[in-house]
Amino acid sequence: MPRVEWAALSGDEVEAVVSNLLYNEFPTATRIRPSQGDYGIDVLIPSSPNRAIFDIYQIKKFATNLGDSEKRQIKSSFxxxxxxxxxxxxxxxxxxxxxxxxxxxxxxxDWFNAMPNDVIQAMFSDGELALADQEREQILNWLNHDGRIIEWKGNLFCEALASKYWFVPDYYLHGGNERVRAAVSDVAVILHRDLTLPEEHPKDATSILTPSEVADHLARLQRALDGDPHFRYGVSFDPRRPQLTAEPGLVAATQEVAPDGSCLTFKIFQRSNESLNERPIPIRLNFQVTEESFQAFELWRKYGKPVTLPAEMDANLPGGLGGKISNGTITITPADNDPHESRYRVVTPTGNVAGEVTFRMVSATGPDGTGRWLSGTDPSGAVSIDALVSATDRKFKAQFKVNDITDRDPTAAAPALEFMAALDSPNRLQVAAKYGPFFDIEQLPENREKLPDLIARFVRALAVFQTRTAEQLAIPDLSAMTIADVHRVIDSAVLIQGQVIIKTWDGFSVPSVNPGVHLDPDGHYQISILRPLRLKIAEREISVGTVETVALSAKVVTHSDGSLSILPATNNTAHERFAEEEPMPSGGELPVRWREVPRL
Structure with missing residues (x-):
């Protein structure tokens, strides 16, 4: 590229070239547009990761001389x-x-090194400025801060950036803008047709390029596309249209689908935070609102709820992309997207909390500013909320939804599912910010599609089991489980929590007893059996402790082979409890203990 003839440029041209060189060197830079309140700042560049302090770059057009007038302008900016x-x-x-x-x-x-102190002393003696003592101290503290840099970056600095980012002066001074537009318009043709056929081929012949030939063309075109100082371009040619997703720096994309389904995709990425300010993207939309989509359009207009509508578009995208598009669809997503947390809970008529959950929310406001859309999920992702709040009549409409809970963490999902199981009349719904008190929203209507209590109890039972094992549990596919399996898990969790389950029994066999043990066939006994408590979830089995079952009234029948049958005597009632302190013997045997009960 030729050297930049700085002296021949206007002040606006110098500022445009130098500022864009700085944007490419420092992508997080911000330009301050000239105004009476710009405080002599052209470009701000964060000097700390948290953007607490900014380095200031003041751009001047001076290229040939620094006389008294130029020095006064520099002093004024400082x-x-x-x-x-x-x-x-x-x-x-x-x-x-x-x-x-x-x-x-x-x-x-002489002049520049003395300039900061000269300006400060003139400010201190300026009666009209009337600096307060605190302001004077603040200026001196800034000037004398350890490592403070006040530096003149001259022609060598500008030329170094112009050499590194050659496309900036080329774009602004040497017609690079038109070369970028021409390169973009040629890509589609070159990808589909070979325009460099050997001379022996007829002039009207065309052929599909091979991958190796396409690579050469794309490499040449990519170099031309890289001449845009504001944007970078990604180009791909795929056998099927790829799905577009959000990417860092992606501001726009176009896709051209051929009759055979193949797709040419252009992606446009901003080079810096100032790219869209330096080169805005005007878009004109003409919505084709049908009767079916009118309601969705109104929800967007009033509340800001995302909407997808048929539309015509005329977009002036960088590189000559875009243009007029008919019979398309436009998806409008929230612009402000205010992230926050909200707490919701269900309270019974007696004031007890039946369920509480925290939602991570985003929100938006519609163009007319009379409503707000809220959307979020709980931390586990098991439950989501979609709500509309009207600013005119303060009405609140919310839809709570249970998502697919398979493979989710039961400990995280249990509170959200308990909340959903309680979401029914005559309970009340309350809401609160991340911190602070709850407020009533309204009495809940009858909910015919509420989550069954059994599912919430099952997931809570899994969460209880998770406290007994270091192995990560996950909610299984409930469609593959029977009601008996679900109740078995719930009953096991009840035992772990210290409760006693009362059940019935109908007898069992014991292979043998220890030598020397004699059981009276007419005796009346209480029988205790220890067994391991195992939880089977899908294909996994986890052991979490020991369960003791006590048959309250039993009799013993001894057989000729030494085996015993234990049968109910006066009743068939048994108590089960979690016997955490009772270890299970090795070898797979189930300990059976007994004590004789005196007959009344």
Whole structure:
């Protein structure tokens, strides 16, 4: 690329080229448009990850001489910056003067090094400015901060950036804009037809390019496309149309689908945060609202709820892409997307909390500002909410939905599912911010599609089991389980929580007893049996402790082979409890203990 003739450029041209060079060098830079309140700032660049402090770049057009007039302008910019520091609260870091002119020894050693103190002393003695003592101290603290940089970046700096980012001066000064547009328009033709056929082929012949031939063309075209100082372009040719998803820096994309289903995709990525300000993308939309889509359109207009509508579009995309599109669809997503957390709970008529869940929410407001759309999910992803809040009549309409819970963490999902199981009349729904008190929304209507209590109890039971094992549990596919399997899991969790289950029994056999043990066939006994508590979920089996079953009234029948039959005596009632302190013997045997009960 030829050297930039800085002296021949206007002030606007110098500022446009230098600022775009800075954007490419520092993608997080922000440009301050000229105004009476710009405080002598052209470009802000964050100097800390949290954007608490900004380095200031002041751009000047001076390329041939630094006389008294030019020096006054530089001093004025520096003075306005210090006023912005103390009276506007601008978090100023270091200060750089950028212009395509290298300093002379006299300008560097004498004038520029003394310039900051000269400006500050003039400000201190300016009666009209009337700096307060606190403002003076703030200016001096900034100037004397350890490592403070006040630097003149001249022609060598500008030329180095222009060489590194050659496409910036090419785009603004040497017709690069038209070359980018031409390269984009040629890509579709070159991908579909070979325009470089050997001379022996008829002039009207065409052939589909082979992958290796396409690679050569794309490499050449990519170099031309990289001449855009504001955007980068991604190009792909696929046998089927790929799904577009959000990507870092992606601002627009176009897809052209051929009759055979193959697809040419252009993706447009911004080079810096200022790309869309330097090169805005105007889009004209003409919605084709049908009777069916009118309601969805109204929900977007009033509440800001995302909507997909048939539309015609005329978009002036970078690189000459876009244009007029008919018979398309437009999806409008939230612009403000205010993320926050909200708590919802269900309260019974007696005031007890039947279920509570926290939703991670996003929200948006419609164009007419009379409503708000809320959407979110609980941390487990098991339950989602979609709500509309009207600012005119304060009405709140919410739809709660249970998502697919298979393979989700039961400990995380249990509170949300208990909330859904309680979402029914005559209970009340309450809402609160992340912190603070709850407020009543309204009495719940009858919910014929509410989550069955059995599912919520089952997931809570899995969460109880998770406290007994380090192995990560997951909610199984409930459609593959029987009601008996579900109740078995729930009953096992009840035992772990210290409750006793009362059940009936109808007898069992014991192979043998220890030598020397004699059982009276007419005796009346209580029998205790220890067994491992195992939970079977899908194809997995987990052991979490020991269960003791006590038959309250039993009799014993001894057989000739030494085996025993234990049968109910006066009743068939048994108690089950979790016997955490009782270890199971090895070898797979089930311990059976007994004690004789005196007959009344």
């Amino acid at each position: 003075r306005r910056l210090l006023i912005g520091l103390v009276r506007r609260g601008i978090p100023v870091g270091d200060w750089y003067l950028v212009m395509p002119l290298d300093p002379t020894i006299e300008n560097r050693l």
